[in-house]
Amino acid sequence: MKKYNLLILIAGVSVLLLSQYKIVMPFVYKVVSSDLFLVDSKDKASQLPINNNLTAMAFTQCNASIKKKLPSDANAAFPSKPINAWSMGNYQYIINGETTLNSGSSDSKIKKYACRISYKNGENEEGIENPDNWSIEGLSGLDN
Secondary structure, eight states, rough: OOOHHHHHHHHHHHHHHHIIIIIHHHHHHHHHHHHTOOOSOOOOOOOOOOOHHHHHHHHHHHHHHHHHHSSEEEEEESSSSSSEEEEEEEEEEEEEEEEEEEEETTEEEEEEEEEEEEETTOOOTTTTTTTTGGEEEEESOOOO
């Protein structure tokens, strides 16, 4: 009986591997090569830092979000431009900036942060200054 159990186990694993190789993986390759996940927009991704109206406003919106999260006794001062800003495509940006944080009880600290932000209106830049048209996806670097 134990011999048959081992043979059934080996046959079952073989059938699973063969079905994955012959059925599942070709289907996955078709889906990946299709346009199913393609997002066509005028805002193209860039590996190099960029500077335009949208990145400048993204920087402003990230700074406003940081100010909202600070305790009432703390102040934040921001430079006029970010350290770097990258477009991830489809109106999504990563802003790398720094701020000088002052709290009532301690000295000022310079903190660097990264902010991932999305513009919801796409090509329409009419509502660029409206905070409701921006979505902060993530903010890091200010915790410690």
